[in-house]
Structure formats: C-alpha cells, structure tokens
Amino acid sequence: MHNSLLLLIVVVVALAFDFTNGFHDTANAVAPTIATGALKPRVAVALCAALNLVGAFLSLKVAATIASALVSQDLVTLPVIFAGLIGAICWNVTTWYFAIPSSSSHALIGGVIGAMVVSAGGHAVLWSGLVSKVIIPAGIAPLVALVAAAIAVVAARSLTSKVDHDTSTKGFRIGQIGSSSLLSLAHGTNDAQKTMGVVTLALIANGSLSANASTPKWVVVSCAAAIGLGTFFGGWRIIRTLGKGFTHLTPHQGFASQIASSAVILTSSHLGLPLSTTHVVTGSIVGVGAATPHQPVRWRLVGNVALAWLITLPCAGLAGAICYFLAHAIGGTWGVVVLALVAAAVLGVLFKMSRNGSVNALNVNDTLGEADEADANPVAAV
C-alpha cells in the first residue's frame, strides 16, 4: 500500500517535471521564430506543442535513463528519484521565474546526484561519467553552436545582400518554420523519453516492472501529454530572453541560428553524445548577433546565463539533497507526501508572484525594457 502510494507520488512528480521541461524549453524551438515574426506567438507555441507531442511517439527506442552512466543503478530507490525530481522542478521553476534559459537535463542530473549522495554516499556517483558526459560537453555545446551560427549568418548575409528585402524576409521566415518544426520534434523525442526513462526506472525500483521490460504504453502516452501540455503553456519569459534579450534577430539571423542549432543537436544525438538543446540554441543566437557588425549583444546577460549554467548542477543537487534529507528525516512514505505538499505550495507561491511581472503572447516581442513597462498592466498568462 505504502509502496503503491510512493510510486504514485513519484510518477505524478515525474510528469510534473515533464511539464516544466516542456514549458521551460518551448523557447529553444520557437524564440527566433517568434522574434522575427515568422509565426505569431500563439501559433508558434501551438505548433511546437503539437510537434513535441508527436515527437514523443516517433521513436520507440527509449533513451537510457540518466542513472545508467552517472549513478550506481542498484542503489537507486524511489525516494532518491522523488527527491531528484523535486530538486530539478525547483531549479526549472526558479530559472523560469528569472527568465533564464537553463538545461532541464542538467537540473534532473543534479537533483538525482544530490539525493544519491545523501542517500548512499559519494561513492554511488560515477564522477568520471559526470565530467566526461555532462560537464565537458556542456562547455563545448554553446561554443560549437556559436561558431556554426556565426559562419552561417555571415554566409547568408553575403549571399543575399542583393536579394530584394521582401523575397529575403519571406524566404527566411518560411525556412525558419521548417527548422523550428524539426527542433520541436527532436525535443519531444529526446526529452519526453528522458522522463519515460525515469518513470520506468521508478517502476523497476518498486518491483512493479521487471528490469528488462519495455516501457508500458501508459507511460509513453502520459509523458507525451505532459511535455506537450507544458510546451503549449509556453514559457514566455524565457522565449523573450532568447528571442529579444541577447540581441535583435532578423529573419536571416533567425534562420541561420535555427539551422545551426538543428545541425549541432541532430549530429551530436546521432553520434551518441546528445548535447543540451538550451545551451546549443543560446550559443547559436549569441553567435549570429556577435557575427553581425554594428549589432549590440547584451554580454552581461550572456554572462549571467553562463553563470546560471555553471551553478545548475550544484544548485539542483543541493535542492535534491535537502529534499531527500527532509523526506528521510520525517520518515517513510509520509515524509515524501509532506515534502511533495510543501514543494507544491512553494511552487504555487512562485507562480502567483510571477503574475506581477507576467510576460505573455502579447508582450513577448517587446524588448526587455518595454516589457517591464507593460507589466504595469499584465495580461494573465504563464
């Protein structure tokens, strides 16, 4: 009975993480498309949500769970998964509140590792795997995307310098819709399956599923629905940061950044070292801005975001560790229940606070200063 209740809570929390993953990462696929006017905000987000939903069903090959290369799988328990997920959700919602694009995958990895260290000790974490598969690729991803996007935008500008403005703008906007759609599909496939892996791991840890069983259909459907719904809600704050915060994007820049992002993400995924979509997209947007003469890039914001990336793993880890410690201190399934309620209350307060400075489909294309003025008369939105 207790195990069933615990499992139910873990599954619900995993779906909640999937939801936050969706609305946190909407920006990765649609921010340049919205910023350049290729699609209207609501249409772009709806298309992205639909393609994330479809993407979750596209590949039947469930991605290896994050536990496989980073922690000793035999030491993973339901409370560890629960605490890791709560840590990741807390980091996702906090960075969303401050409009910072950060990696949901890194938040999840950090949360699980933090909980694992408190649960079983530092020896349960495969630190070399963490460095080689997470930390070093995280440093390389934005740089590769930045270089690819910078070269691409210079080439696009040179080749279309004599093209009339209307043909150029319309052509690149159409191209953006295609590249944005591809990014959305790739995101749905990778990230929904990440949560499918976590839920499957929880079912195995609880003894509800044998270790070599395939992922149940209900897990696939619920994870796809959660990420699709989360994407549909649209993390407007982060969309504004990516689309308008770093630099002013024109259609040829938006196209160059999205094609560069797609190339990096699909290549890395195909070669067996998937990189963070958030890091790649941010790098490519900064790249097109930096490679355009007389176009300001807000380097202070770039620095703040880079700092947030640096502290994602330790902060999510700390949150996961505290959650596990508290749940363990209260004891048993009730510890998890109490902590889930406390986390829900804290996140509810954060959502309520976010209404005061809401960014939405109507003001998402304002520059940061303009949007702040619009906050005086906010329209209800996430």
Next chain:
Amino acid sequence: MHVLAAASTTTPPAPFVDWGLMGKIALVSIIAGVGLVVAFSIGLAALSVARANHRSAPLRVVSVVLSVAMVAVVVGALVWGLELIVHKS
C-alpha cells in the same frame, strides 16, 4: 611471457573524454549548418534573379532551376533530420 602477450593484445582503456568524438561532432555540425544556410541563401538569391530578369529567358530558367535545386537540398536535409530523429542511435 604469457603476461606480456596478454598485455599486448588487451585493448586500451577508453579515454576519459572522447575528444575525437567531440571534434567530429563540431566539424560535422559546422559543415552541415553552414552548408544548409549557404544552399538556402543561394536558392533565395537565384529566385530573386529569376524574378528580376524578364528579358533573358535562359538566365531566368537557370535561376529557377538553381533555386529549386537548392531548396530541394534543404528540404532533403530536413527530411534526413527527421529520419535521424525517428531512427536515433
């Protein structure tokens, strides 16, 4: 002797960080990303030339063919990207 023989046939341990793989990802990504943007831009430039040239029929035909070919390259790449998503490694 046996130890030496065994040691000589043992595969070396996997590197801590696979820099070769990272370099391959960087190179392929940059070539693919830049290549597609170049192809699409050439397609747009050719389309613009085709629209502007009403007098020279051969130039117009060549421009249209080039434009269609370049856009086909980009669409083909997007379809291939979809294929990679569906059959990911």
